[in-house]
Amino acid sequence: MSLKRVVVTGLGTTNPLGGDVASTWTAMLAGQSGIRRLEDDVVADLPVKIGGRVAVEPTEVLDRVKARRLDRSAQFAMVAAEEAWADAGLEGVELDTERLGVAVASGIGGVTTLLANYDALKEKGPRRVSPLSVPMLMPNAPAANISLRFGARAAVHAPTSACASGNEAIAMAIDMIRLGRADVVIAGGTEAAIHPLPMAAFAQMMALSKTGSEEGGDPTATSRPWDTARDGFVLGEGSGILVLESEEHARARGARIHAVVLGAGISNDAHDIAQPDPEGRGGTRAIAAAIRNGEFSPNDVVHVNAHATSTPQGDVAEGLMLHATLGAQAGNVVVTSTKSMTGHLLGGAGALEAVATVLAIRDRVSPPTINLDNQDPAVELDIPTKARDLPAGDIAALNNSFGFGGANVAVAFGSN
Structure with missing residues (x-):
């Protein structure tokens, strides 16, 4: 059976840098x-007082009545999905909804809904717990x-693999199309975990940087991947969504194509619940699998949006x-960590970075x-501190995501 070619036709996001893709x-x-000092009660008693809140609140975009029925993580996903759908030119297009799928992930799920209703239970009793709590807090x-909003009647997936969740959802969407289970899939990830409990838990693990929280500290300078002064990540929030289609379906309707999806690779370290394999063997296998799956050469790779969280x-x-998989080409690849600007969106990170990778391929920068x-x-890599042009011709780029539990996902995109 020949596998269908997959393309990206729609992009959407809301995150600490902006409320849309542009x-x-x-x-x-x-x-x-997009990292700022958090001034509200969220951080009053915490050692970490910085984070990347979304630049535009979802209630400024969504209908307020509908927004109240969604956890904050789902609000972000809906905002991004609406933009991606419109960007794909699907408004008003008659689709076979039984061939429309969804794969949208979250690493933690509706944690703000869960904890807010637990507080209501403790303080005011069971009658004050919202009857919508479970539909709002569940990870899917x-x-x-999103499936309800767009009438998606093919499979609706919500993979959970910590910080690799968003990228794994994209990999799952690729498989859905390649294997003929869907023509169009809305794919990506979302997270809304800027809350005292997850922040305190990450801080206790020594995973979060405390540098910018100090009196007189600079929050914007705190997320510093690959720098010798790095001491942990900065928590962000938001969502990234892509519309993926079979190339045949996209071309039949005259859709604009941002980039081609070349392939994906997934592996696991089986090393530690939180720490990565120090030699990177699991991630190496995921990247190598993405290259094999996409049937392209390591020499085609000119750009990598790295997971690089600042740990x-x-x-x-x-x-x-990257050296193990790309060989000599590793020195020629332009590597970036957009987490230096957005912070770490956990289950939404890989999806937002997939949006950035597609744009880098499309705009050659x-x-x-x-x-x-x-x-x-x-770290012997070419990591520019200013925007860098990418070469002309047929090029490929990798988007890497790694998560607690040893999850590794690499997705490869190519020029159209």
Whole structure:
């Protein structure tokens, strides 16, 4: 059976840099930061007082009555999905909804709904718990609500693999189309975990940077992948959504194609519940699988949107992975970590970074990595601190995501 070719026809996002794709891309290329000091009660008693809240609140975009029935994570996903759907030119298009699927992930799910209703239970009793709590807090709520909004009647998936969830959802969507189970899939990830409990938990793990939380500290300079002064990630929130289609379906309706999906690779470290394999062997297998799956050469890769969260061990391990898979080409690849600007969106990270990777391929320009003042000598990669043009011709780019539990996902995109 020959596999169908998959293309990207729609992009949508809301995140700390912008409330849509255009504003986000402009900010990324300019090297702006979306990290701010959090002034509300969320951080009153926490050692970490910075984060990447979305630039535009979802209630400014969504109908307020409908928004109240959605957890914040699902609100983000709906905003991004609406934009991606419109960008794909699908408004008013008659689709076979039994051939329309959804794969939208979250690493944590409706944590704000869960904890708010637990507080209501403790303080006011069971009658004050919302009857919508379960439909709002369940991890597949964003995917399910998107399916309801657009009438998607093919499979609706919500993979959960921590910080690799968004990228795994995209990999799942690719398979749905290639194997003939859908013609169009709305795919991506979302997260809304800027809340005292997850923030305190990450801080207790020593995973979050506390640098920008200090009196007089600069929050915008805190997320610093590959820098010798890095000491942990900065928590962000938001969503990234792509509309994927079989090339045959997209061309039949005259759709604009942003990029081609070349392939995906998934693996697991089976090393530690939180720490990556220090030698990067699991991630290496995922990247190598994406290259094999896409049937392209490592020499075709000119750009990588790295997972690089700003943790001491993970950033080094990813450099090892790229050298192991790309060989001599690793030194010629323009590598970036857009988390330096957005913070870490957990289950939404890989999806937002997939949007950025597609735009880099389409516009032939890589966003910079900011706050890289002193590159770790253990990381031998070309990591520009200003936007860098990418070459003409047929090119490929990788989007890497790695998560707790040892999850590794790499998705490869190519020029159209």
